[in-house]
Amino acid sequence: MDLSYSEEYEEFRREVQAFLKGYWPLQGDEAKLSHREQATLFRERAIAQGYAARAIPKRYGGSEREADVLKARIIGEEFGKAHAPGDIRSIGASMLVPTLLEHGQEWQKERFIAPTIRGEMVWCQGYSEPGAGSDLASLQTKAELDGDEWVINGHKVWTTGANIADYMFCLCRTEPEADKHGGISYLLIDMKSEGVQVSLLRQMTGTADFCEVFLNSVRIPAENIIGKRGEGWNVSRSTLKHERNMIGSAEASRATFRSLLKFAKGVQLNGRPALEDPVIRQRFAQIEGYVTAHLYSGYRQLTLAARGQEPGLAAMLNKLTSTNIGHMLAKLAFDLVGDQALESPSGDEVMNLKPRGGQAWVSQYMWSLGIAIAGGTANIQRNVIAERGLGLPRDRAVQRSN
Amino acid sequence: MDLSYSEEYEEFRREVQAFLKGYWPLQGDEAKLSHREQATLFRERAIAQGYAARAIPKRYGGSEREADVLKARIIGEEFGKAHAPGDIRSIGASMLVPTLLEHGQEWQKERFIAPTIRGEMVWCQGYSEPGAGSDLASLQTKAELDGDEWVINGHKVWTTGANIADYMFCLCRTEPEADKHGGISYLLIDMKSEGVQVSLLRQMTGTADFCEVFLNSVRIPAENIIGKRGEGWNVSRSTLKHERNMIGSAEASRATFRSLLKFAKGVQLNGRPALEDPVIRQRFAQIEGYVTAHLYSGYRQLTLAARGQEPGLAAMLNKLTSTNIGHMLAKLAFDLVGDQALESPSGDEVMNLKPRGGQAWVSQYMWSLGIAIAGGTANIQRNVIAERGLGLPRDRAVQRSN
Amino acid sequence: MDFGLSDEQELLQETVRGFVAKECPSPKLREIFEGQDGYDATLWDGMVKMGLGGLVVPESYGGAGLELLDLALVVEVLGEGAVPGPFFGHSLATLALTLGGSPEQKERWLPQLASGEALGTVALGEDNQAWDPAAWTAKVSEGQVTGEKAYVPYGERADLIIVGVGGGGLVAVTRESSGLKVEPVNGVDRTRRLARVTLQSAPCESLPEAVADRVRDAGLVLLAADAFGGASKLVSMAVEYAKTREQFGQPIAQFQAVKHRLADMITEIEPARGLYWYAAHAFDRIPDEAERAAALAKAHLSDCFMQLARDTVEVHGGIGFTWESDVQIWFKRAMFDRTFLGAPAYHLERVAQLADW
């Protein structure tokens, strides 16, 4: 156990720091560009230096460096401190690009990867449907081959960013005769195609972070398929695998914990500072136990990965642990926010009012944690942990419906 | 809503008080009898007066009074205050007697009821087996008719009081060809029969409150069956129905709550009175919410019963509510008991030591609550509430195995 | 001993329930919820015509002369239906005048309030969670009141505002008073709109009796009753959804995880109705126990309501978190009931103090 970085890595850290000092923020005329343009420009330089798109081959616009979780971590830390735009965190970069690398044809990789990792091409994910939530594979959106085009009809929901996306990667049923998982294909849809209709899905907070996408006889080229016909389910599973993150969820939990603690330091509850309330103190300390455990578990998984070992069971628990911590933090936030819980969590277009008080962000964030708790997701996670992690028997209904 | 008793009932209460004043405790020579003899003597007088065995016909030794939940409650309250022995609370009186009244033959009622309600005949319940816990109907103890005798072989567990019981009412499989529930009969076994072997089942507390009963070619008269062959399951279900109690579990929860609160008033935690600790105060107040709700729900069920209405869903929740409260109280007790949690909850025959300190009873009771939490019982309760109370679909595995 | 409702009380609940089903079904409810001011004249007039405007107003002043328990029973049903409008504040105002007004004040105001001619409300809380009458700071001097009241139900629309002032007194301020400024608050619960009331030397009349604590206790009971009604409704929404929503080829109610959660939900709420019944009854008949019973009922039931609102969202999955789903309406009423007049932790501590723990 050694919580310091070795000299090799400290040297690497100094290089990164020097690069950032020289290149971010942009200077002179470049500083007058739009934020997005600045980010794209800087990102290209970071890629050239090997500080971004490290896992992506050079021929697709990446910097093609050997995997090194510690270097990745140092880059993350230093870019974070400097507020510099590092690897783009879009759904395209984190989910589509790894899928393309694994299953895509050469022309697909060449065409889609580079603009995606530069942030020039924006993606959304067309998986969920009104009738297919936790039971994703029961999806009904149909794609039929008509000559050299797919004709797609269906309805996708919970599609983050569909309103600004250029493309959607999408699961469609192409083999109606095949079994549940075998009849699905993984298609790429240009969002400008005729018949694509996007509407915002308003949440109970009053804001709209998700979209619905209606696909009405949308035509796309037959070649816009990743993997073979009927193999879309497996192709998408590899996407979900890439989605996993050994350390990100724990760091996010810690950041939320810290910001709530910071908030609590400025809050009065029943006439005294909230943090002097023994019940609140106990709850913070209790949650810190979970947050710290989660973080150290992430460090351990990172270490195992760096050693070329499998993190095993621990990695399956990250998501449920994050959800549990989110629950605890949301409940605590609720008790800290006091009477502000009487106020709307978002601006209100009807009354044209903004939330009052500088601390209104807390209720905002109390609600956004609420999103994580929704859905059968936690129960699906428990099934996965029980079945794959503990070797318990599979759920009969799930098995039967497969 | 009227929380006072009407004049009729206040008059009844005065009668009960006068009776108790005259008859309990026993006077003169009678006061020299053993406690058990005194109780039997007094109980006979209470029955004659109509203050006990009210639901039992006179010909079976009861006092045969019209059902009146309020009078029953007044009797309970006044007998309780006077510490007088009222209706015997044995498993025989509460479970076997109602079953006999509903399903027994005349000779069975005449022979078994009177001594049971006087406390002269003691019963134990032979239901659970090592392989049949929450899935009680999977029991394997076999009874075969051989001439005019049943020959019984099997193994019962969790048999409270088998070591002092005169008789056991017992579920046995008599029709091996029938389906799961249809093959069971309800038999009465004299515990002095040859082949009955009782051993104590020691709990993790070190004490033994339960027994195991081994039945090895035990022979009993063929007539010792309640209901018909193969109807034992339904006969036993009516027993369980009688076992339900609209108010008892809530009053028990409140008594435990009060005694824990009383205990807390005398306890120091980390250098100050435990009840000054804001966390402890919150927890007591929270639990009081549940305890009080439970109690009022009992009052309401009682009122509905007095009006001849069905308590409905509320009655199905009593048991799970009690279990939940027991959980909360046990956890709180744990935090109040402080370092005494390091000490054994019971006398220790190996080291021949008694628990130190006058408050050692708390750890005792902390453990005894533990019993309530054991088992799939709470999950079975949840199934019942969901299926019968909320009309949700039945469990497939449970259905299939029936 | 009878821990149950009278025939009249059951009839009252059934009548209101019928009214709500007819006059405030989901589309109507949503229309008011989405609307500018959370108020619907037809709905309110209908309620007033049923006599709900003056339930606790003595018959001699044109009311029904009923007790807090009756009022709470109505509130339970309104909570079930998430009925929008000024009923809560109006009822507390009529109660404050009935308990604390001078004969002349009652004569002047109660008939108008009972008939619905005038709308009343109460301005109790101040900033920094100052819900306790002892913590109020609004000042009265020479018939004028100055202060800030934070969350006043339908303050913009009320003709009469009963304002809590320093020392735990109550004063009446009318809509026309000079020095009265009312600004809408962007509240979370769009079925019970709030306003911020600023009083700058506004002419006022003091109520002669010191009844602020009683009015607060009544408010706690009504919030508890609303929470019971709302929570019960949520459980039935969750049950219905679980029966119809299919995943993996079966209704999700078939999954034990969902099934047991629904069983836990009903076990959480169903036995708790007696808490608000008893608190209301104590308010009416057992004054020594009223304050503590009200605090316990509010703390327990409003916390249950919030928890069940979260549970109901989870049972619904993503759809439960949308604006489109009706779940949000009760979710936000739960936030209101839990927060208004003070959060559960605050009242639990009062429960402890009032028992001399």
Add this chain to the structure above:
Amino acid sequence: MDFGLSDEQELLQETVRGFVAKECPSPKLREIFEGQDGYDATLWDGMVKMGLGGLVVPESYGGAGLELLDLALVVEVLGEGAVPGPFFGHSLATLALTLGGSPEQKERWLPQLASGEALGTVALGEDNQAWDPAAWTAKVSEGQVTGEKAYVPYGERADLIIVGVGGGGLVAVTRESSGLKVEPVNGVDRTRRLARVTLQSAPCESLPEAVADRVRDAGLVLLAADAFGGASKLVSMAVEYAKTREQFGQPIAQFQAVKHRLADMITEIEPARGLYWYAAHAFDRIPDEAERAAALAKAHLSDCFMQLARDTVEVHGGIGFTWESDVQIWFKRAMFDRTFLGAPAYHLERVAQLADW
């Protein structure tokens, strides 16, 4: 940066795990558990022969010269196996002398303790939950100590007792000291026996360095490590039982209620191992963070252990509550780990204080 074990550390755990499997399988464990004094000479000798008696004793005094992290890793494995005996108290005694003894004291005692020739223990806590060194009241005067120490592991058997005294100092008392009275305590955890030690002007030697807080912190880390090991073992027991126990014609693990509970159980404990690793590492290398990390690890892990012990009993049903079931052995170790050196609530409050919240 490396948040993992060295090859040597992994080997150490594997070696001890192999030893436990061989020398302390369930029948042996139960024999000692049921026995008179919770001590088995063969088992202890075997541990000492492996070098476990002097893990943190410097090599110059015959020990292995390892750190607290190594010791904690061993304790995790012993916790997994519920290995009975005096290891916990003995280890803390060696640590106290190593950190706080004079060269002469080390010379005199450490080689004997490392070799197992002598058994050590610590007498820290006093009545009324006085676990904090600042709260100790035993008095030292002219080389004699007087006081009552409440829960001393294997006090009856120890040759050397390191006693915590008022002002937070430590003194050494030997078995032969006059004025030393040791009475067995009827402890809940029969794998770690306790005694009450009464000192009446008992001759003693003070340790020159003030290390009581450090010894307490080390104790917290070891209890956390034991809790992690024990809790992990309980989860595997629950999983195994659920796979084999059948009801309604299927293993109970097939029921979603049981299955999800097992998933929740592993999610509770598995990520938490780093808490004790880090606390031990901080003790060894990051002194500024050691005290708080130890308190957090002990509070969190001992609470998890207790909760998982309850869960495991519930998964087992009635059988889990019997003397016959091995579950009780870990259940009682959980009670020990949770209570000894102070309950979770106490240490959580320390966590808050140490961060200046």
